[in-house]
Amino acid sequence: MNTKVDQTILALRRAIQNAHLVTPDAAEEYASLNNSYLSGFESDLSPACIFLPRSKEEVAAFVRTIRPFVSDVQFAIRAAGRQPLPGCANIQGGITVDLRSLTGVNVQDGHVQIAAGESWGSVYEHLEPHGLGVTGGKSTTCGIGGLATQGGLSFYSSREGFICDNVINFEVVVASGEIINANAQENPDLWVALRGGGNNFGIVTRFDLRTFKQGPMYAGMVFYYKPSFPDQMAALVKELTSPDASVETHLMLSLAYAQVFGNGNDIICLNQLYYTQPVQDPPALAPFTHVQPQRTEMNTMKIQTLVEAATEQSAAGQSMIRCLYMNICVKADVETLTTGGDIWCEELESVKDAAGLMCSYTLQPYPVSLLENTNAKGGNVMGLDPSNGPVVNVLLLTYWTEKKDDERIIGFMQKALKRIGQNAEARGQLVPYIYWNYAFSHQDALRSYGEENVKKLQEASKKYDPNGVFQKACLGGFKLFT
Numbered sequence: 001m002n003t004k005v006d007q008t009i010l011a012l013r014r015a016i017q018n019a020h021l022v023t024p025d026a027a028e029e030y031a032s033l034n035n036s037y038l039s040g041f042e043s044d045l046s047p048a049c050i051f052l053p054r055s056k057e058e059v060a061a062f063v064r065t066i067r068p069f070v071s072d073v074q075f076a077i078r079a080a081g082r083q084p085l086p087g088c089a090n091i092q093g094g095i096t097v098d099l100r101s102l103t104g105v106n107v108q109d110g111h112v113q114i115a116a117g118e119s120w121g122s123v124y125e126h127l128e129p130h131g132l133g134v135t136g137g138k139s140t141t142c143g144i145g146g147l148a149t150q151g152g153l154s155f156y157s158s159r160e161g162f163i164c165d166n167v168i169n170f171e172v173v174v175a176s177g178e179i180i181n182a183n184a185q186e187n188p189d190l191w192v193a194l195r196g197g198g199n200n201f202g203i204v205t206r207f208d209l210r211t212f213k214q215g216p217m218y219a220g221m222v223f224y225y226k227p228s229f230p231d232q233m234a235a236l237v238k239e240l241t242s243p244d245a246s247v248e249t250h251l252m253l254s255l256a257y258a259q260v261f262g263n264g265n266d267i268i269c270l271n272q273l274y275y276t277q278p279v280q281d282p283p284a285l286a287p288f289t290h291v292q293p294q295r296t297e298m299n300t301m302k303i304q305t306l307v308e309a310a311t312e313q314s315a316a317g318q319s320m321i322r323c324l325y326m327n328i329c330v331k332a333d334v335e336t337l338t339t340g341g342d343i344w345c346e347e348l349e350s351v352k353d354a355a356g357l358m359c360s361y362t363l364q365p366y367p368v369s370l371l372e373n374t375n376a377k378g379g380n381v382m383g384l385d386p387s388n389g390p391v392v393n394v395l396l397l398t399y400w401t402e403k404k405d406d407e408r409i410i411g412f413m414q415k416a417l418k419r420i421g422q423n424a425e426a427r428g429q430l431v432p433y434i435y436w437n438y439a440f441s442h443q444d445a446l447r448s449y450g451e452e453n454v455k456k457l458q459e460a461s462k463k464y465d466p467n468g469v470f471q472k473a474c475l476g477g478f479k480l481f482t
């Protein structure tokens with residue numbers, strides 16, 4: 001036992017009885033845990049140890065134990081490992097705190113208490129028998145932690161706001177090792193800071209989210225052809241800018257390319273559509289569901305429960321693939337969105353031969369109704385105001401299979417995104433906000449919240465973490481002082 005990290009592991013064994021610590025010599029268990037991230041960029045990293053706490057007290061003991069070592073030993077916090085940002089939830093040579101053993105979903109009056117190791121699928125299964133819904137991830141496999149501390153878009157976001165806007169209490173282990181609550185009454189500055197501030201303030205052990213009465217929804221996918229895409233952009237902008245835009249819709253419109261579709265060199269268009277009431281073929285979705293011509297044999301639109309709709313989305317829930325996201329935001333402008341798609345198609349030509357390529361130019365709107373929830377529900381630090389809206393998030397999402405293609409795929413995505421941003425800027429349509437959950441390492445999502453919010457976050461950090469434990473040692477994601 002020579003190195004600092006070895007000393008830390010020894011100290012953890014002493015501090016926590018039967019601590020569940022997995023080192024590389026437990027080869028099978030270690031590989032199974034470390035290979036269970038969505039993205040190979042996370043599994044490429046090899047922590048010296050993976051710690052799986054079984055209670056909030058063990059999380060607190062971890063923080064107290066690692067504190068004296070933080071100048072030399074780094075750690076990562078991992079929930080479901082679904083964010084592809086390299087190193088956000090894993091750490092080379094350090095200690096990864098894997099929260100999967102913290103389980104439990106408790107349905108209470110008006111809210112649900114969710115332990116940090118749960119998945120949204122399990123939360124929905126608990127809520128459905130009560131006729132309740134919650135703003136959660138759109139896939140059953142997604143973790144709670146990333147979404148509830150970094151924004152989070154849900155099927156219900158147009159009506160209810162970001163996922164973080166609906167967290168009424170965070171139970172969090174802060175740098176002192178204390179377990180505290182952050183809500184509108186207790187530690188309200190930390191409550192707001194955690195609504196978008198990610199892993200900068202502590203390890204959240206439980207999330208309490210407001211619930212609402214909710215039945216099934218009309219949901220599914222519509223596949224169609226590229227010549228219809230500009231008209232779909234016009235329909236999207238018309239819906240978003242209409243004074244009576246529906247608050248029940250959630251829309252995701254994509255240009256997509258997949259070698260496995262067997263569609264040769266063709267781009268296919270995909271609308272993922274949600275109307276959060278049990279109404280068959282609602283007029284608000286008609287412009288997007290009735291697009292012609294379409295691949296009718298692939299149309300999945302139907303009335304679905306929340307569990308069913310989120311299960312459909314989790315089809316993309318593999319592990320250990322090469323996978324990256326990058327994003328920017330623009331205003332709802334037809335030319336900007338259409339030209340952005342053309343740019344992406346042009347740049348795509350350079351990587352179409354990459355093995356297993358599957359990628360998309362995906363548009364996810366933030367309607368004004370979504371942005372109005374932030375202030376109404378206590379505020380967050382993401383810096384988006386209803387006067388910015390409607391905003392459209394432009395996500396470039398790419399999956400491939402061979403590590404040897406990493407560099408040129410990253411190059412393709414960066415170049416396409418840069419050109420899409422320049423095009424938006426030239427038209428006066430760029431919104432200087434980057435969505436943390438879809439950001440890549442070169443994109444400073446945190447600074448895109450604006451100076452005032454960054455200052456607010458820095459002040460909260462100085463108050464709750466005066467020695468900078470979560471700045472110096474928990475390196476993943478975006479940090480406050482670098």
Ligand SMILES: Cc1cc2nc3c(=O)[nH]c(=O)nc-3n(C[C@H](O)[C@H](O)[C@H](O)COP(=O)(O)OP(=O)(O)OC[C@H]3O[C@@H](n4cnc5c(N)ncnc54)[C@H](O)[C@@H]3O)c2cc1C
Nearest residue numbers: 077079080081082083088138139143145146152153199204
């Ligand atoms: C199939 C699929 C569907 C998706 N659907 C959606 C969607 O509907 N809406 C959306 O907005 N995004 C979506 N995403 C994006 C994805 O969910 C996010 O990137 C999210 O961060 C992943 O959450 P996770 O809990 O699995 O995070 P991880 O990858 O485990 O961690 C992400 C970050 O959060 C931090 N973190 C996690 N838990 C905690 C905690 N308890 N305390 C402190 N910090 C913590 C980690 O340190 C890390 O920096 C989807 C992704 C996939 C692959």
